[in-house]
Amino acid sequence: MSEEGKRDLEGVYDRRDFEEIGRFVGEGDRVLDVGCGDGRLLSYLQEGKGVKGFGIELSLEGVGECLSRGLSVIHGDAEEEIEHYVEGSYDVVVLSLTLQAMRKPRDMLYNLVRVGKKAVVSFPNFGHWRVVRSLLWDGHMPVTRVMPRAWYETPNIHFCTVRDFMALCGEMDIEITGMVLLDEGMGEVFRLSGGGGSGVSFWHHLRSAQAIFAIHGRG
Amino acid sequence: MEGGGIGLKKKLDLGDVEWTLEGGGRLSEVEVAYTTKGVLSPLKDNVVCVCHALTGDQYMADCHPLTGKPGWWEKMVGPGLAIDTDKFFVVCSNVLGGCLGTTGPMSKDPKTGLPYGLSFPEVSIGDMVRVQKALMESMGIDRVFAVVGGSMGAMQVLDWIVRYPESVGYAVVVAGASRHTPQNIAFHESGRAAIMSDPHFYQGSYYDKDEDMRPRRGLAVARMMAHITYLSEGALQRKFGRRRRDGGSRGFQSDFEVESYLRYQGSNFVKRFDANSYLYLTRAMDIFDLSSEGEGSLVKVLSGVKSRVLVVSFSSDWLFPPRESKLIVRALAAGGCFVSGALIESESGHDSFLLDDRPFLKIVGDFLRGGWRNEGGTV
Known part of the structure; x- marks a missing residue:
């Protein structure tokens, strides 16, 4: 596929991801995107929902992109910076496809629901059938669209499955208020809105390449 | 419309009152020397105020009349540069207490007809900013699009956004601090001691x-x-x-x-x-303290800030180290402000903000461009 084609495809994936995250964001909210990259998600939310966009980003290039989009972004290590953010100071804190790259995902999760009245977390599901097949049949660590790099160079060091994530939320007394599971083509596999029991079956789990959760602390 | 020009000078209209400085001293006359670049828009909404550092002056982008050297921020201010003079009307004035045209210790005291010397009243960073604001008002400018400055200029920017929250859209604080450390003061004091122990100082x-x-x-x-x-x-x-x-x-x-x-x-x-001037300005920097109310008050002081702020520091700057900038960023964030922070990897120390440091210049340009877009600017 041409570079351009790839970019277009990424654009489509992005938009679907953004759309789903956007469902959990209110008009005019103060939104903090942790690991905001070039600020595309915040820009999308700013244009579509008039949110006030804030970010934390590790790369100076990303920071520059964000600034030229008119966003407010702090240059630094997300896990270190978020420690200094004030409790409940944002309506929504977003962690998009970054949880698995954290040194301490549990601490990050704690900070997300501490700083945000609500948090939206998306991550690649390590229980997806391609991952399972790769491990079971090929005996190799998986390389897929959402996990595109080989094990020795991937920034992703803490993979989890949808069930792992839900279990951790339970353990940390974090309430799950919404969940969307998407397959490889970004088609919907499962949707939960408004809390309650999970209802995620074995088959849902296998088919989900990516999960998006809306959560908040009970404190 | 006002065109760009160099070496402008203006006597500020103080009405009938004297200018009372923060230290309690008074001035009956204040004159400001400044330079401008770019063109003021009909709505007067494209103004960038550049604040110079301790030994800087108003010649940010023009050849210096005494040294013949290019402006100290010629890589920053100009057509198509970070502070784009195709868009912005950029004003830089010599600070109060300075020695290149603005009222300072070498100016004549109208009461005696002689240079002030050490009878010049103590000057603060806040006094410098009040004079800059008065200069803007004398040009009919109530609100500036941005205030930008490094080092002592950064202190002025901080004072601007706290003192005049309604009057500043965007602020760039470069290589600055909310106050001097004892080490900063110690270095300044040794400099002052060198001057005062010169046998030609004559008080x-x-x-x-x-x-x-x-x-x-x-x-x-x-x-x-x-x-x-x-x-x-x-x-x-x-x-x-x-x-x-x-x-x-x-x-x-x-x-x-x-x-x-x-x-x-x-x-x-x-x-x-x-x-x-060197004595007065180093002293002004030493006494500057945004959080003079005590520990933890920085958040309180900065919580009224309405401008969008970018704080930039340099990794090798040990005079105004990145941790000082971090304090400002965190305090602004804690106050709910629109704050951005960038740490530039550089080997050149504090001086980096005056050098042709591409990543630094780009970040400032990105911030101002994003801000200009936010405001729907079209010039």
Whole structure:
């Protein structure tokens, strides 16, 4: 596929991801995107929902992109910076496809629901059938669209499955208020809105390449 | 519309009242010297106020009249540059207490007809900012699009956004701090001591003396010391190493290259700077303290800020280290402000903000462009 084609495809994936995250964001909210990259998600939310966009980003290039989009972004290590953010100071804190790259995902999760009245977390599901097949049949660590790099160079060091994530939320007394599971083509596999029991079956789990959760602390 | 120009000067209209400074002193007359670049828009909504550093001046982007050197921010301010003069009307004025046209210790006291010298009242960063605001108002400008400054200029920017929250859209704080550390004060004090112990200091009343009978040596030594703090160990190593001129001599001729560099810096500086101004301005920096109300009050002081702020620091700056900038960023964030922060990897120390540092210049340009977009600017 041409570079351009790839970019277009990424654009489509992005938009679907953004759309789903956007469902959990209110008009005019103060939104903090942790690991905001070039600020595309915040820009999308700013244009579509008039949110006030804030970010934390590790790369100076990303920071520059964000600034030229008119966003407010702090240059630094997300896990270190978020420690200094004030409790409940944002309506929504977003962690998009970054949880698995954290040194301490549990601490990050704690900070997300501490700083945000609500948090939206998306991550690649390590229980997806391609991952399972790769491990079971090929005996190799998986390389897929959402996990595109080989094990020795991937920034992703803490993979989890949808069930792992839900279990951790339970353990940390974090309430799950919404969940969307998407397959490889970004088609919907499962949707939960408004809390309650999970209802995620074995088959849902296998088919989900990516999960998006809306959560908040009970404190 | 006002066009760009250099070497402008304006007497501020103080009405019938005297100008009472924060330290309690009074001035019956304040004159401001400034330069501008770009064109003021009909709505007067494209103004960028540039605040200069301790030994800077209003010649940010114009050839300096005394040294013939290019403007200190010629890489920053100009057509298509970070502070884009195709869009913005950029104003830079010599600070109160300075020595290049704005009222300061070398100006004549209208009451005596003689230069103020040490009878000039104590000046604060806030006083400098009030004068800049008055200059803007004299041009019919109520709100500036942005205020930008490094080092002492950064202190002025911080004062601007706290003092006039409604009047500043965007603010860029470069290599700054909310207050001086004891180390900063100590360096300044050694510089002042060098000036005051020069036998030609005459308690600051030296303006009637010939050039070489003024405290130039003391001022040169102060500059040499200060200049070391503007660089980094790595920068000195890279620039000079232990190289010698003429294969090395005995005695105290300046034979290490770093020595002759510093002597050159010192002797050049005294051609364009006044010793008394140096005393007043270093003092103004020392007493500046945004959080004078005590620990933890920085958040409180900054919580009223309405401007969008970018705070930039440099990794090798040990005079105004990145941790000082971080304090400001975190305090602004805690106050719910629109704050951005960037740390630039650089080996050149505090001086980085004056150099052709591409990542730094780009970040400032990105911030102002994003802000201009936010405001729907079209110029």
